[in-house]
Amino acid sequence: MVQQSGDFNGDGRSDLAAMYHHSDGSISMQTALAYSSGGFAAFTGSLTVPASAAWKWDAIRLF
Structure with a gap:
């Protein structure tokens, strides 16, 4: 799992994101x-x- 924070919806507040690699690929x-x-x-x-x-x-990188 990769976790990242950022303002994803443009409202000025820090949101959270998580990327998951599932067993099916x-x-x-x-x-x-x-x-x-x-x-x-x-x-x-x-x-x-x-x-x-x-x-x-x-190879995924979140910045």
């Missing part, structure tokens, strides 16, 4: 948006790359 990114009152919403799926895309998990 697919890769998914989940995001949790920050509440204005503090804390985070539940993680939701925002992107899934199928195993057939042949992405190399160990």
Whole structure:
């Protein structure tokens, strides 16, 4: 799992993202948006790359 923070929805608050490499070879990114009152919403799926895309998990870098 790779974790990263950043303002993913442009509201000025730091959100969370996590990328997972699944046993079937697919890769998914989940995001949790920050509440204005503090804390985070539940993680939701925002992107899934199928195993057939042949992405190399160990070559992924989040900046």
